[in-house]
Amino acid sequence: MASIDISAVKKIYAGNVTAIHNLDLTIPDGELVVLVGPSGCGKSTLLRMIAGLETITEGTVSIDEQVVNKKEPAERDIAMVFQNYALYPHMSVRGNLEYGLKNRGTPRDEIDRRVAEAARILEIEPFLDRRPRQLSGGQRQRVAMGRAIVRKPKAFLFDEPLSNLDAKLRGQMRIEIKRLQRSLKTTSVYVTHDQLEAMTLADRLVVMNAGRIEQVGAPIELYERPATLFVAGFIGSPPMNLIEVDYLRGRGDDLKLPEGTDLCGVRPDTIQVADPGEPSVRLDATIELYEPIGGESHLHLRLEGSGQLIVAAVPARTAVVEGATIPLFVRIADLHPFNRDSGRRTD
Amino acid sequence: MIENRPILAVLTHLVLILGVVIVVFPVYLAFVASTHGGGDFLRGLVPLLPGPNLFANYEFMLTEGLTTAGAPPLWIMLLNSLIIALVIATGKIFISILSAYAIVFFKFPFRMLAFWVIFITLMLPVEVRIMPTFKVVADLGLLNSYAGLTIPLIASATATFLFRQFFLTVPDELMEAARVDGAGPMKFFRDILLPLSRTNIAALFVILFIYGWVQYLWPLLVTTDSRYYTIVMGIKRLAATADAEPQWHLVMTAVMLAMLPPVLVVILMQRLFVKGLVETEK
């Protein structure tokens, strides 16, 4: 167990591609940090630098308070779970689990004990003598996890480990990973671009964009107070609506917004069809599409006047008809004030 | 294409059978010839049924051989051929798998140049570079030796290329997983790459063994001592006797024996091929 310190790290690939710009991040012992961001933002690059699979152009990475820049992956005492599992195809499941321990010169009885324990935790005992190709995707995923936990490393590094599974299995494995990490208390870095996965797994969520960190915090903090327009648009599904302040002024109660605010973020689920009886703005919009998705319904709306398209999430059986123009209400307290040019929150 | 007309089935079978006959008939004739006595061919007509001399001919050729033709007993030539084919096949595989490993998995200056230089040698088979190669081998004093017979044939661009193509299909993540698991470059090669290449190695072994076995020109050039004769060049010597009729029944005996090892290698290794086809490892 160990903390991970990333300090002023920069990565420039051959051909002058800067994948990571001066990034700082500290991951305390036992925490599960999720790196999330759009494709190509440098999540994998950062993870691979922690693992030692990629050189660090500038700055330092420390694991357990030791600078590991120059260390081989094996010497860093980390374990990695890869997207396509990267199991050794010619070895049995047992062989896959044992390989890392054998290379480390772990005594035989200790190897057997750890493999048995990992197999029990992950419920892969019946497959120990099979080859990876004789397993389903979910089972392979477990074996890949097993290969990480038998090592009892200082940290787990996950690079989109669930993205090859179908939605249902992904949900199950997500819960298992969370449970496993809670009980083992191993410092973990988890890369994903699935925001549901990110929100549910993370102790702390790191939103990255174009090689920089946009915001770090507990998932719910990021949802409730996105620090930048990027985070506002990235976290939350359907994404936050961004409406011009000028459009909102004069509709409903008096708007008192911080200096420099020119855009307001409105979460779809804070849009209400009934007047909340609190200071709020009133929007009139035409319902273009009514999407029932079960627990709630999504309304695709076109704002009167500006013609902007927004999305509202309303209770499932809200009585509305497509094509009708209806009044909508957003509490002023629910508005997220932003400045368009800086891209930052203004309050 | 699935057609279900009996006339087509008959036709396709006929074509296939014809093909088989064309290929097998000469082999059958050679076999028949190797079972007859010396005089049976002088009439100019080749008998179509086996004769009585099967064991006599084979025993004679294996143990004594045609000393008049300057050839040693067949067993010596067979042994030489076997040694040479084995050394060439294993040597080629050993060297090319290592060079392919270096080219695919390591980043070093002029890596691509190295690959292309190896690749270009495809254009220079033994026959093309035979004179300079002969000069080098002669200067090194390697005429009439196993080293001289094999080393110039060992470097192999084809095998390097095939292994390279195979290694390129091995996912990077596999190597990275091994690195995280504490396997250094040689350990990764031995524990992971080599077992994964098993079927490729078997396939190449068959091809290269036969390549080594059928070498004719090079052994002819570098051996003058009959102790180092190989079977394929030996057959030529058996047939080319100066002032007498070639002893066809004995030549054919040698031919049959020369055909045997490659056939055996194919048959034995075929099981590995099929295995490799059935269970894709990656």
Ligand SMILES: Nc1ncnc2c1ncn2[C@@H]1O[C@H](COP(=O)(O)OP(=O)(O)OP(=O)(O)O)[C@@H](O)[C@H]1O
């Ligand atoms: N080996 C490389 N050489 C040059 N550029 C690279 C290399 N690997 C990645 N990059 C570039 O670095 C940037 C970050 O890549 P990275 O793989 O870290 O993205 P990612 O956030 O993991 O994306 P994804 O979600 O698609 O996996 C990208 O612009 C990519 O093109």
Ligand SMILES: [Mg+2]
């Ligand atoms: Mg990635």
